Structures are given as C-alpha cells and as structure tokens.
Amino acid sequence: MIQALKELIKYRDLFYMLTLRDIRIRYKQAVMGFLWAIFMPIVAVAAGILIKQAMASVSGHSVEVLGIVSISVKVLPWTFFISSIRFAVQSLVGNSNLVTKIYFPRAVLPLASIAACLFDLAISSVVLIVILCFVHLGVSIYILWTPVILIFLILFTTGLGLALAAANLFFRDIKYVVEIILMFGIFFTPVFYDADTFGRFRTFMLLNPMGSILEAFNHVIVLKQAPDLHWLIYAGVTSVVIFCIGMLIFHSKEQLFAENI
C-alpha cells in the first residue's frame, strides 16, 4: 500500500489535471457556470426548512433561525458526500477508454472526481460563510476543529468511493444500489434534524460515521461547543479504517480492471 501511495504521489500532476478536467467539463457550456455548485445545497436547505416547518407545526414550536443555520451547515458536507460517491462510482467505468488503453495508477480517477466535488464544496462554503456573516452567527475557538472533521469526512468519502468504484467495475449492480442508498440516506442521517431529537436512538444515528461527522460540524460551527469527543474519535477511527480498506481493495483489484471493465 505504501508503494501504491508513492506511485500516486509520482502521478500527482495527472491527479491535478484530471481534477481540473472534471471541474471544467462540469461547467463548460453551462450558462450558470459555478452557480450550479450551490444550486443543489440551496434546494436541499429549502427541503430541510420545509421539513423543519412541518415538524414545528406538529409539535407547536416555532422554527428557530439556529435550526435553519444548522441545516445549511450540515447540508454542505452531505452534498459533498453524495456527489463524491456518485461521481467516484462512475469514474472508472466512465473512463473505460483510459483504463483499457493507458497505464497509470487507476486510483487517480476516483480521487480526481472526489477532488472536483471538494472544489464545489469550497465554492458553496464561501457562499455559506458570507450568508452566516449576515446572520451574525459569530465564531468560537472550537471552530478550529473544523479542518480535523473535514479531514475525517474526506478520508471516509475517499475510502468508500474507491471501494465502490472498484466494485462497480466488476458488478454494475453497485451503481443502482448506491443510488438508492444515497437517495434515502438523508433520512437516516442527521441532516435535517439533530441526533438528539431521537433520545434513546441517538446512538444509532451516530454509529453512521456520516452522522457523527455532521453532528461534530454542527457542534463546533453552529452551537459553538466542543465536539462530543467520544463520537469524534469514533468517526476518526472509522474514517481511517474505511480509507485503508478502500485503498487496499482498490489496489488489490487494480490489475484486473482492464480486462473486466
């Protein structure tokens, strides 16, 4: 695996170029251009507000601004996660002409498509930061946790993306399974609501690493508290493990890609 990583580093220029390609072709000949990067989060936030409103009118509470802010903060990592997985799953099969004809470490393809999604996350984060300034959310010292949580998010997404990309190459069923899970995943993950809402079942929500990652984002950015360290460590360990497993699966099957695609 060390060798695989070394080779990836050797091909970093290719990684950079492929990321650039993925970003460019996504916005070429699109009139709205980079606005598309924030379109999906906006729709997701709108849906979240609607659900919050519905829940509020049932329980008799009014919708708090903080609740909406919390949804917008959690929607961004979530959209990054689902679009990364979606693009990564297709990255090998969609570039079959490269996979069958030219040698390079194949991991570059899913990695580049995830990096392109990271670029979208950056754009939408900038927009979100501007909005949050207007809302006068303010910051605390705990916001310094954000990069750490972000690294966990990226590791988790990458590991899962690599494993699923390789699996989809052998069994095209994977992309349908993934599509279904991603579509309904938002209901099983604390994006539109907080894990605490569920009381006793909170643990089940947080066992999903995405759940604990999103909750940690919410804690350090919106609630201005220290993250729940136990669950953060849990998220960190699972992310690293998933990343390693993903790399290992990908690397061990890499040589069979060209003839099985």
Place this chain on the structure above:
Amino acid sequence: MLKIFEIIMSNAVEFHEVWKKFKKGEKFDSLRDSIPNFFKNLIHKNRSLPLSGQEFWAVKNVNFDIPKGSVVGIMGPNGAGKSTILKLLSRIMNPTKGQMTMNGRLSALIEVTAGFHPELTGRENVYLNGTILGMKSKEIDRKFDEIVAFSEVEDFIDTPVKHYSSGMYSRLGFSVAAHMDPEILIVDEVLSVGDIAFQSKCAQKMRELLGCGATILLVSHQISLIQSLCKRVILLHHGELIKDGPTDEVIPYYQNITFKKNEEDFKHKVKTEQGKVKVKQDLLIEITSVTMYSKDLRPKEEFAVGEDFEIKIDYNAKQEILDPIIIIDIIRSDSVLCCSLNSKESPTALGKISGQASIKVIFQDFNLAPGIYLVKVAFWEKDMIHPYVVHSNDVMRITAGQKNTVTNAIFLPKVDWLVGPSCPALTVVRHSRESGNPKQN
C-alpha cells in the same frame, strides 16, 4: 538481489515464460457464479488453473529479452497476440503466469488520442493527455510550443477538440506522445497519421528517437517499415513465439504464415462457390481430378517461384467427343487472371477423346510472383460456343522461398542488371524483357 540487478543493467525488457489467459464471449459473471469462484480462488491461490469453458490462451509461453537501445519489430497475422503483448508491456494487464521485467520509463504510441476529452480545448488537452501519458506539467510547459508547432494546429489550439477534424485530432495526439523522452517506446501502427508531409515528419521524429538510444518496439504489418527500422524481428502466431532473429531471416516466415492463411480463406471461398453451381446434370464429360506435380513427379500444391511443374487432368468422357478445347486459367486470389492456356495453340491436336484418360501440361520458367492461385480447367466444345465442364477447385501456392521478395506484381521476370557508365547493352536488355520475350536476348 544481485541477479535482479544484473538483469536490469543489461535488458530493457525481459519476458520469461509469459502466459496470458482470456475469456471468450460475454465477460459478465452473475453473482451466483462468482461468489463460489471467489472462494475457490482464495483457497487455491493458483491462477494457472487449467482452461475452463470459454477460456483460451492469448499468449503462450513467450520468452524474449530486449537489450537496451535496440529496435525490435513485432510481427504476426491478426490474432497472433501482438496487442496482448503490448498491453502486458505497458502494464495495462498482468500476465496469468510468468515473469516480466521492465527497466526504464515506458511510453506507448498506441491510441494516442485516448486521453482527449472532446469538450476541452486543444491546449487543455495537450496538458491532460501529456500527464495521462506520464509527463510532468513542467515538462509540458517547456515543450508546449514545440508540440503545437509539430501538430500544425496552432490556429485552433484554443478551440475545443470536438470541433477538430479527425486528422487534426490524431495529429495533436501523436505530437503530444512523440514529445516524451521515453527510455522504452512502444509503437503500434500509428505512423499512418496525416498527409505525406506529416508522415515524413513522424518518420523523422522516429529516427531522432532511434538516435538518442531509446529501446523501441515496433508493431506493424508494413514489411518495408520494419525492414527499414528494425534489425531484429519477433514473429508471433496463435500466441506463440515462432521466430526471433534478424529481420531478413524472419520476414519470409511471416510471409509464409500470411500466405497460408490467405490460402485457407481462398480454398474455403472456392469450395463454397463450387457448391452453388451444382445445377448442371448429365455432363458429357467429367473432370475427375486436377493434380499438380513438381519436376520429380511428387504431387504437391506449393511451389517456389520459377519452379517447373506439371498439371495432370484426369477426365472421364461418357461419349466420344471430337476436338474438344481445354482451357487452363490461373487466377490470383484477388481474381486477376494471370495466364490462360488454350489447347488450340498446342501443335498436337487432341482429336477424339472418350473414356477415362488424362492429359498432362508441363510448365517451364513459370515466374509467377508469390501468392495463392486458383487453377481453373475447362473443356469447351470445338467451336468455343459452350463449355462441357468447368473444374475450379484446385489451389496452388507459390512461395518466395528464402528470397525476400515483397511485391504486388503478377510475375517476377528473370533479368540481368548491367550497370556501367555507358553500357549499350543495358537498353537492349531492358527492351527485350519488357516485351516479355526473353528469347530475343
């Protein structure tokens, strides 16, 4: 460790008993089959299991070493395993069995446009394709102007390549690939890009690469190209290495293989056509067989250029026929009529024929070029109004022997070349040969 070091020092490429297995038909395994297979493989850990079902060997036990700095041609008819070997070399696939050692930065002039994305501009694609082929961004920065100038698409470099003509597309691809500094270069029939001027530029570039000491593996069907660039040729057939040696020695083997294949195809075609014309019944005369003999009276189908031979026609005339005319046509596999003999020209008339008998025709100085020929024998009525019978399912093959002659010409005359400052005889000789009558000389 020391041994490995030695290998690396001397050879750029080393193939040691390399085997590669492929599967025919649809590759898709259902989950139901593949899960047990997965566990089976885990237990056995042996990838060289015997062939099962649809599997076949695309490369069988191939061994060769290529020393650094040499230029080697790889030849073989279609399906010989050339592309598989190239894919193994470029590490796109791994061999099923055997060992491959490679030393040096490898680049392949195969599918030079595979890395292009149609939506991106020429400039963006140069960078993208360059890095896909293994270059560094800085390296491309340095060579960018050279690459663009070479490809002759300067004016369109900022246009998306989807608007390019196919020629511009492949020229740009080729020039990106050609501007790498590989230590091992694999070339697969890409020198046929662009117009004549561009092709000569490509050839020039190839020669430059040859000059700077790169190891080159050239795959081509073009014998003349292989002859002009390679000193050594590896010949493959049905996945096996048949011959490995100096170019002039190996090329005749290659020609024989392709001839043999042509011959089989041709025989098959002749046979299927024969089947169609089985309408005429009640023939007055039947040709029972047409046999070709060499000078020493052995029946055979394969002759060297210029070899004397005989054709024996066995027939069975059910009635008495007066003065039939026999016509023997020799037709090349691409339907060119190469020679036609008419028994009318023979000084001895056939007279009446009846019953079973045979006729023999002796051919001398028959200098047909190497190729596959159909021998068509027909008995015509004496006034040439209709044929009694036509027999055309005998194929003969003329081979180049060890002489290395590649030609599309019909025949190879025997000539003498007289070279001198003012040689009067030269013109005379040439004249007499062109008129096709060597006896004048």
